[in-house]
Amino acid sequence: EQVYRDGVSGRRPRVPTTAGELERRGRRAMSRRADAYVTGGAGAEATVRANRAAFERWQTVPRVLRDVGARDLSAELFGRRLEHPLLLAPIGALDLVRRGADVAVARGAAAAGVPMIVSNQAGTAMEALAGIGRRWFQLYWSTSDELVDSLLARAEASGCEAVVVTLDTTMLGWRPRDLDLGHLPFSRGLGIAQYTSDPVFARLAQERARAPRSGPAPRVTPAAVRTLLDISRNHPGPVLENLRSPVPRAAVETFLDVYSRPHLGWDDVATLRSRTALPIVLKGVLHPDDARRAADAGVDAVLVSNHGGRQVDHAVAALDALPGVVAATDLPVLLDSGVRTGADVAVALALGARAVCLGRPFVWGLALAGADGVAQVVSDVLAELDLTVGLAGATSAADLEVTRRY
Numbered sequence: 001e002q003v004y005r006d007g008v009s010g011r012r013p014r015v016p017t018t019a020g021e022l023e024r025r026g027r028r029a030m031s032r033r034a035d036a037y038v039t040g041g042a043g044a045e046a047t048v049r050a051n052r053a054a055f056e057r058w059q060t061v062p063r064v065l066r067d068v069g070a071r072d073l074s075a076e077l078f079g080r081r082l083e084h085p086l087l088l089a090p091i092g093a094l095d096l097v098r099r100g101a102d103v104a105v106a107r108g109a110a111a112a113g114v115p116m117i118v119s120n121q122a123g124t125a126m127e128a129l130a131g132i133g134r135r136w137f138q139l140y141w142s143t144s145d146e147l148v149d150s151l152l153a154r155a156e157a158s159g160c161e162a163v164v165v166t167l168d169t170t171m172l173g174w175r176p177r178d179l180d181l182g183h184l185p186f187s188r189g190l191g192i193a194q195y196t197s198d199p200v201f202a203r204l205a206q207e208r209a210r211a212p213r214s215g216p217a218p219r220v221t222p223a224a225v226r227t228l229l230d231i232s233r234n235h236p237g238p239v240l241e242n243l244r245s246p247v248p249r250a251a252v253e254t255f256l257d258v259y260s261r262p263h264l265g266w267d268d269v270a271t272l273r274s275r276t277a278l279p280i281v282l283k284g285v286l287h288p289d290d291a292r293r294a295a296d297a298g299v300d301a302v303l304v305s306n307h308g309g310r311q312v313d314h315a316v317a318a319l320d321a322l323p324g325v326v327a328a329t330d331l332p333v334l335l336d337s338g339v340r341t342g343a344d345v346a347v348a349l350a351l352g353a354r355a356v357c358l359g360r361p362f363v364w365g366l367a368l369a370g371a372d373g374v375a376q377v378v379s380d381v382l383a384e385l386d387l388t389v390g391l392a393g394a395t396s397a398a399d400l401e402v403t404r405r406y
């Protein structure tokens with residue numbers, strides 16, 4: 001309504017409403033490196049395309065003459081109500097797109113009334129986002145258990161409502177767009193603020209610098225470690241503001257040592273329950289058997305996701321995996337990967353998702369108009385969702401009828 005009212009006085013939305021146009025203009029607003037990083041998928045990007053193709057195959061079957069005057073799309077998760085069945089997916093290294101990106105995303109999400117999942121690879125320490133809307137924290141399981149515990153404790157202390165453990169990135173995927181540019185944001189010190197603001201990480205970096213080496217001369221100088229310690233003690237704020245240039249090698253190199261644990265297994269997940277009081281969501285579940293094991297491990301929800309097609313090329317589309325996972329478990333099931341519109345959200349809800357995470361589209365909004373752009377993209381998705389559900393003759397997601405076209 002607001003858009004049409006503004007249109008009467010000649011105002012057009014700053015951020016395109018058409019999904020394809022949002023993507024085109026958002027991508028154009030970024031540097032080449034940022035675009036490669038955000039757009040890129042694994043391999044030949046078959047899974048990026050499959051995520052969209054899966055949405056195209058599902059159709060709602062609208063019903064008529066069912067009083068849809070009052071609609072309720074709120075969702076309950078972990079005993080708390082979400083006003084809308086939508087969250088912002090965790091997306092790391094967004095300073096590549098825009099300086100101060102994480103604060104802008106947090107503000108945009110708060111303005112639109114949806115929680116933000118703060119990435120383990122954010123460019124801003126989670127403490128600096130405390131107080132800006134509702135937040136969850138996403139964890140990459142480090143090689144250091146002590147660091148994992150420290151991150152979990154900080155998530156609790158800074159008011160995050162849940163922890164999302166991403167399981168599909170024990171190693172970084174094969175991403176040709178980044179490879180062709182020889183560019184990885186993290187190796188330039190982008191997206192490592194959760195580490196540089198962490199006391200355990202600072203100690204690990206110090207130990208690394210002191211450890212005797214048999215090979216070539218130490219790559220981490222004591223001076224760099226002192227800088228790092230100083231940063232982590234005094235400045236929990238945005239990493240770019242604090243690190244200045246050049247980024248201390250100690251931070252980057254220690255990060256590369258600790259950030260992922262390829263030998264992670266179900267035994268590790270089983271220990272999580274005793275390590276945090278927060279509800280636990282496992283992200284990256286695609287197989288029904290893994291959903292069953294997740295329930296056995298005592299977690300609180302699973303997030304069906306293929307990381308936006310960025311990890312395993314030819315992996316099954318998230319939406320295609322959703323019905324099998326929903327059938328396999330009583331846990332709440334969330335979904336991301338390929339969601340572009342409110343009507344997409346409606347289909348995912350109809351197939352049993354409790355809530356949906358929006359990924360790349362909010363980054364395009366961020367690139368175009370900062371916090372306002374994020375808020376605009378989210379509000380558009382929510383408005384379309386509400387209209388789609390009502391016009392399909394439903395008052396809640398559970399009433400929606402869908403059918404698959406083969």
Ligand code: FNR
Pocket residue numbers: 037038039051089090091092093119120121122138166283305306307308309310336337338339358359360361
């Ligand atoms: C991601 N994703 C992601 N996931 C995660 O758990 N931690 C992270 O730091 C990141 N970082 C990240 C960066 C970029 C640029 C993208 C595009 C994605 C994955 C993200 O949470 C989500 O699964 C996908 O974005 C969903 O796919 P679509 O809908 O964006 O295509």
